[in-house]
Amino acid sequence: MYAFDFEKPTTVAEAVAALADDEAQPLSGGQTLIPTLKQRLAMPSKLVSLTGIAEMQGVCTNDAGQLCIGGATPHAVVAAEAASKYPALSALASNIGDPAVRNRGTIGGSVANNDPAACYPSAVLASGATVVTNNREIAADDYFQGLFSTALEEGEIITEVRFPVPQAANYQKFVQPASRFALVGVFVAKFADGVRVAVTGASNDGVFRWTEAEKALSANFSPDALNGLSVSADGMIGDLHGTPEYRAHLIAVMTKRAVAAAS
Amino acid sequence: MSPAINFELRRRTFIAGTAVAAVTVGMSRKAAAQTAAPVGAESTTVFLTVNGEGRELTVDNRTTLLDALREHLQLTGTKKGCDHGQCGACTCTVNGTRVNSCLSLAVMHDGDEVETIEGIGAPDAMDPMQTAFVENDGFQCGYCTPGQIQSARAVLDEIRAGIPSHVTDDLTAEITITDAEIRERMSGNICRCGAYANILAAITQVAEDQA
Ligand SMILES: Cc1cc2nc3c(=O)[nH]c(=O)nc-3n(C[C@H](O)[C@H](O)[C@H](O)COP(=O)(O)OP(=O)(O)OC[C@H]3O[C@@H](n4cnc5c(N)ncnc54)[C@H](O)[C@@H]3O)c2cc1C
Ligand code: FES
Ligand code: FES
Numbered sequence: 502m503y504a505f506d507f508e509k510p511t512t513v514a515e516a517v518a519a520l521a522d523d524e525a526q527p528l529s530g531g532q533t534l535i536p537t538l539k540q541r542l543a544m545p546s547k548l549v550s551l552t553g554i555a556e557m558q559g560v561c562t563n564d565a566g567q568l569c570i571g572g573a574t575p576h577a578v579v580a581a582e583a584a585s586k587y588p589a590l591s592a593l594a595s596n597i598g599d600p601a602v603r604n605r606g607t608i609g610g611s612v613a614n615n616d617p618a619a620c621y622p623s624a625v626l627a628s629g630a631t632v633v634t635n636n637r638e639i640a641a642d643d644y645f646q647g648l649f650s651t652a653l654e655e656g657e658i659i660t661e662v663r664f665p666v667p668q669a670a671n672y673q674k675f676v677q678p679a680s681r682f683a684l685v686g687v688f689v690a691k692f693a694d695g696v697r698v699a700v701t702g703a704s705n706d707g708v709f710r711w712t713e714a715e716k717a718l719s720a721n722f723s724p725d726a727l728n729g730l731s732v733s734a735d736g737m738i739g740d741l742h743g744t745p746e747y748r749a750h751l752i753a754v755m756t757k758r759a760v761a762a763a764s
Numbered sequence: 765m766s767p768a769i770n771f772e773l774r775r776r777t778f779i780a781g782t783a784v785a786a787v788t789v790g791m792s793r794k795a796a797a798q799t800a801a802p803v804g805a806e807s808t809t810v811f812l813t814v815n816g817e818g819r820e821l822t823v824d825n826r827t828t829l830l831d832a833l834r835e836h837l838q839l840t841g842t843k844k845g846c847d848h849g850q851c852g853a854c855t856c857t858v859n860g861t862r863v864n865s866c867l868s869l870a871v872m873h874d875g876d877e878v879e880t881i882e883g884i885g886a887p888d889a890m891d892p893m894q895t896a897f898v899e900n901d902g903f904q905c906g907y908c909t910p911g912q913i914q915s916a917r918a919v920l921d922e923i924r925a926g927i928p929s930h931v932t933d934d935l936t937a938e939i940t941i942t943d944a945e946i947r948e949r950m951s952g953n954i955c956r957c958g959a960y961a962n963i964l965a966a967i968t969q970v971a972e973d974q975a
Contacts, residue, residue, distance in 0.1 A: 599952025
């Protein structure tokens with residue numbers, strides 16, 4: 502690690518002020534950032550810890566019936582507290598990494614990092630969630646902008662993520678057995694006005710919506726509606742764990758499984 | 765973790781960084797392990813309650829909780845396996861929840877309560893989980909064992925607290941302790957010797973004794 506200063510503010514306003522310094526960076530659970538620092542792949546001048554900010558913790562429901570999750574809420578808390586309100590989201594959170602990772606890793610860190618194999622981005626995109634920051638609200642469709650890139654500006658903090666709760670939903674992850682990240686993960690969410698399908702783990706551009714499947718499933722929410730549909734291997738990730746063709750094939754398989762489990 | 769990525773270094777003062785790197789290479793292994801840093805802007809004094817005892821220490825901000833325990837407090841029961849959150853050898857309990865101490869910085873834990881294997885029991889006064897590991901041969905070389913025992917105790921606490929796991933069928937009903945539940949909840953703790961079957965037996969024994 503390169504040397505850095507450290508601050509642990511207790512309010513969002515203080516954190517924003519601390520992040521105004523050149524090359525300051527937020528630190529949430531550290532489950533991604535600390536390994537990155539150890540590999541000397543980042544060299545922030547200052548780390549601003551978000552874990553002491555009470556207003557960024559916890560799960561609640563707002564007047565519009567949306568599930569609101571504080572940006573610094575650990576995965577384990579989401580797994581426990583979203584279980585009755587949004588079971589598919591709870592199940593996703595309960596299968597991120599392992600229990601020790603889930604006790605520290607947070608939704609804000611995962612969504613800010615936008616790892617192409619991370620789980621949460623698929624739930625955010627499929628649910629049509631809103632990413633709330635210290636100065637604006639960003640629709641999921643505008644938020645994810647490709648591999649590790651998002652609409653976040655330098656020094657901007659995710660304070661909350663708001664999920665509309667679907668009528669039915671399910672997340673299916675084909676686990677990369679060594680890391681337990683998604684080799685391919687598909688989140689399907691059925692709302693009164695249509696179905697949304699988001700795919701993680703597969704594309705070189707990060708999480709994306711499979712619109713063809715959305716159209717078919719909006720007309721007929723059953724695995725059979727996907728018969729004959731496939732995703733092109735162009736632009737899919739190829740590595741020692743799987744070829745682009747394999748990942749493209751898995752997308753259709755996991756989508757069918759998710760629909761079967763949700764319906 | 766993920767596909768190969770071309771990371772971009774963030775800090776503009778990259779030249780300073782490479783100079784630091786060059787210096788580090790020339791240092792002894794011990795110095796490079798981030799011990800005994802001078803107190804400056806990049807060091808912090810933290811107060812931890814470790815195994816019930818208040819400990820104040822001044823650490824380089826880069827010191828992980830694991831290195832603080834092992835190198836500064838000489839509590840070497842907590843092991844370093846991978847140093848990257850993958851193996852669970854460094855598992856200890858912070859404010860009652862288990863964490864990988866290698867993926868936490870000591871400065872993040874000012875005011876926190878930390879429990880390590882040294883705080884759980886001693887050879888002449890073992891915790892029931894330690895006794896069960898001995899009785900069931902829940903280890904061979906023993907390197908992963910402190911982390912396994914920390915996790916094993918947390919598994920039973922988490923089930924009692926009603927925290928569901930990925931293999932829990934009904935997320936809102938009371939959780940039954942099955943082999944699958946225990947295996948899933950112990951998935952973050954790797955045992956290179958492969959003592960898994962006996963670890964499972966030890967945890968099951970304690971669960972049954974406490975039922
Ligand atoms: C062994 C292991 C297995 C894992 N398996 C999975 C898995 O199966 N699926 C999965 O999805 N993830 C997995 N992860 C990643 C894990 O979920 C991380 O917790 C998560 O990606 C990052 O969250 P964090 O709170 O730790 O963020 P940090 O590591 O603290 O930060 C990550 C990045 O986000 C920025 N950031 C953090 N919080 C905010 C915020 N509120 N606003 C703006 N920027 C912010 C930081 O500056 C940094 O760039 C795994 C990690 C490990 C170590
Ligand atoms: S040493 Fe911390 S998980 Fe391996
Ligand atoms: S007993 Fe040797 S690694 Fe587990």
